[in-house]
Amino acid sequence: MFKQAHKNLQQWYRENGRHELPWRQTNDAYPIWVSEIMLQQTQVKTILERFYFPFLKKFPTLQDLANAREDEVLKQWEGLGYYTRARNLHKTAQICQNKLPETVSELVALPGIGQSTAHAVAAFAYKTPVPIMDANVKRILYRVFGVKKANDKALWQMAYKLFDEEHPFEYNQAMMDIGSLLCQAKQTDCDNCPFSDVCKAKLDDPLLYPEKKRKKRVPIRSKHIVIHEHNNKFALRQRETRFLNGMWGFIEHDEEQELEPIGTIKQLYSHFHLHATIYHSTSVVEEEVVWYSKKEIETLALSGADHKAFALLKT
DNA sequence: TAGTCGTGGGA
DNA sequence: TTCCCAAGACT
Numbered sequence: 001m002f003k004q005a006h007k008n009l010q011q012w013y014r015e016n017g018r019h020e021l022p023w024r025q026t027n028d029a030y031p032i033w034v035s036e037i038m039l040q041q042t043q044v045k046t047i048l049e050r051f052y053f054p055f056l057k058k059f060p061t062l063q064d065l066a067n068a069r070e071d072e073v074l075k076q077w078e079g080l081g082y083y084t085r086a087r088n089l090h091k092t093a094q095i096c097q098n099k100l101p102e103t104v105s106e107l108v109a110l111p112g113i114g115q116s117t118a119h120a121v122a123a124f125a126y127k128t129p130v131p132i133m134d135a136n137v138k139r140i141l142y143r144v145f146g147v148k149k150a151n152d153k154a155l156w157q158m159a160y161k162l163f164d165e166e167h168p169f170e171y172n173q174a175m176m177d178i179g180s181l182l183c184q185a186k187q188t189d190c191d192n193c194p195f196s197d198v199c200k201a202k203l204d205d206p207l208l209y210p211e212k213k214r215k216k217r218v219p220i221r222s223k224h225i226v227i228h229e230h231n232n233k234f235a236l237r238q239r240e241t242r243f244l245n246g247m248w249g250f251i252e253h254d255e256e257q258e259l260e261p262i263g264t265i266k267q268l269y270s271h272f273h274l275h276a277t278i279y280h281s282t283s284v285v286e287e288e289v290v291w292y293s294k295k296e297i298e299t300l301a302l303s304g305a306d307h308k309a310f311a312l313l314k315t
Numbered sequence: 316t317a318g319t320c321g322t323g324g325g326a
Numbered sequence: 327t328t329c330c331c332a333a334g335a336c337t
Contacts, residue, residue: 039333043324046332081321084335114335134333176333185331186326215330243320271319304322 006164006171008194013174016181016192022052024173029100029125030062036117036124037085044180051080062100065093074246074301083247083301088112102126115152120172129168131159136179139210143183146200148211218269223276224253225309230282233291234310236300248300250309251287263312267305278309 018024021044023035034055038047055076059065065073070090077086088111092100100121101107107118115133122128131137133156141158142150150158164171174194182189188206190196201209227250228235236248259279267274292300297310 036333041320041332041334042322043332046323079322081323082334084320088335112335116334120333132333135331136333180333212330245320267321268323269319269321 002162002164002198005195005198006166008197009164009174009178010167010170012192012194013170013177017170017174017177018180022048023124027125029121030065031056032125033100033117033121034089036120037089037112038080040085040117041082042080046080051077062093062096062098065090066097070246071301075299078301079304083244085112087246100125102128104128104130115156123168123172127169129165131156131163131168132172132175133159134176134179136183137175139185140175140179140183140195142210143201143206144195144199146204146209148209150210218272220273220275222254223274224255224257224279225249225276225306226251226253226257226259226279226281227309227313228281228283228285228289230291233293234297235285235287235289236292236297237287237289244303246301247303247306248297249303249306251285251289257281265305265308265312267303267308274305276305276309278312280313 023032026032035047035052038051038055058072058076059068068090070087073086073090074083077083080086091111092113095110101110102122102125104115104118104122107113107121108115113121119130119132120134123130123132137159138155141155141162142148144162145158147154147158178193178195182193183206186207190199190202190206193199193202196202199206235251237251238248239245256277257279259281261277262280263278265274265276265278267276294314302310
């Protein structure tokens with residue numbers, strides 16, 4: 001059915017694929033898995049420039065990661081966001097120890113590995129002949145099949161229909177690259193696309209596929225963050241909440257404080273916007289806290305908002 | 316199933 | 327500025 005398209009795709013991939021991506025330069029499942037977790041909801045550029053190499057330098061092997069403390073893993077993840085990814089990465093390393101499993105069913109049972117990542121690891125690390133599914137692939141599927149709306153089940157069915165069982169590894173890598181380079185969310189290059197002859201959306205307007213769901217505005221939440229200082233040390237707590245779990249931060253209040261603010265910060269999260277007023281205090285702290293020097297704080301994993309707050313104090 | 320979970324790139 | 331959205335998982 002897609003024989004000619006598959007042939008076009010193989011040639012396109014040989015000539016235009018992103019072969020230089022570092023996680024394509026290895027057969028080791030460990031760095032491939034790390035890259036897949038990092039790349040969840042995160043752009044390639046960000047991972048490539050700031051996180052992939054430092055993380056692997058700090059934890060070169062699966063065992064090194066398993067033997068690390070969770071605090072160390074979170075520190076390496078600092079600034080990347082979705083910190084549950086880091087804690088699940090650590091958990092999975094401790095479960096597997098020597099080697100990541102090869103099958104989709106075993107992989108998907110591990111913390112932080114869903115259907116999408118399980119297929120990606122199986123396909124890229126172990127060359128298992130299964131199709132992958134991610135934002136790039138989804139966009140191509142919507143367009144090739146001319147579908148504006150679909151659930152996961154329908155998308156997986158389309159993925160298996162379009163799949164090239166003869167050259168699964170190259171096909172999957174190519175799908176990522178076509179989605180990233182040609183079949184983008186807001187821009188297409190249909191003239192150079194291997195699916196040009198079979199794409200249904202090309203007959204219409206590709207940018208109308210998939211249908212955009214209008215987002216709801218996120219609420220603004222106000223907080224009051226107090227940086228307590230005593231003997232050149234600062235009061236921090238390690239969060240035990242679901243939000244930013246495991247991350248260190250200064251003392252937060254919902255209510256306005258009887259202090260002179262040193263400034264305000266804004267932090268944009270996915271589901272709310274934070275407007276925080278920052279205070280500096282030398283009075284006693286009633287909450288249970290840990291006191292750290294400025295140098296010690298640099299070794300802790302802090303969220304973006306806490307970094308902004310602390311920066312206000314230092315200037 | 317819809318909400319929760321971070322941050323930054325780019326238009 | 328404001329918005330979308332990027333190699334999703336979990337509840």
